[in-house]
Amino acid sequence: MDQGAGTLILTKAVSLCSMDGVRFTCVSGCTNCCNQRGYVYLTEKDLVAAAAYVRMTPEAFEAKFVYRTRHFLRLRKPRTSQCHFLLDNGCSIHPAKPTQCRTFPFWPDLVESRRKWTATAKYCPGIGHGPLIQIGTALEMAHEQRVAYPEMYRSTKP
Numbered sequence: 001m002d003q004g005a006g007t008l009i010l011t012k013a014v015s016l017c018s019m020d021g022v023r024f025t026c027v028s029g030c031t032n033c034c035n036q037r038g039y040v041y042l043t044e045k046d047l048v049a050a051a052a053y054v055r056m057t058p059e060a061f062e063a064k065f066v067y068r069t070r071h072f073l074r075l076r077k078p079r080t081s082q083c084h085f086l087l088d089n090g091c092s093i094h095p096a097k098p099t100q101c102r103t104f105p106f107w108p109d110l111v112e113s114r115r116k117w118t119a120t121a122k123y124c125p126g127i128g129h130g131p132l133i134q135i136g137t138a139l140e141m142a143h144e145q146r147v148a149y150p151e152m153y154r155s156t157k158p
Helices: 003-016 044-053 058-065 099-103 114-121 135-148
Strands: 021-024 066-068 073-075 127-134
Touching (some): 021 135, 044 058, 044 073, 058 066, 099 135, 114 127, 127 135
Antiparallel strands (some): 021 127, 066 073
């Protein structure tokens, strides 16, 4: 990340949180983030990791669970839920969950907007609780999301 872009992101993030960071912990048994409308996007690495975790070849996993376009890979949505891997007690592929899932709630659009962060806290009981997450760590995770899914953030100036 170039220094100018990093400074702009840091300025936005500091407007969201205190100078030290934000508090967040994943609440055991909570799947609220998984039940929001939208799609679960994958990187090629995510696809390979998830396939290995469920003991499938990447090709078989993709044929069964993935929708691929020119710019995106995403999990297909089953008719009755948000995700094939979401069970009552949580994610059945948790150790191999996609980058998008692993970095939540530290997505660029949430970390850079106090309004969106506050809106997310209404359904995410872990926001505002748990250990202090240093602002640098939050920004690193947001950057990881931006790098993993560049097509999603291409129009967003960092």
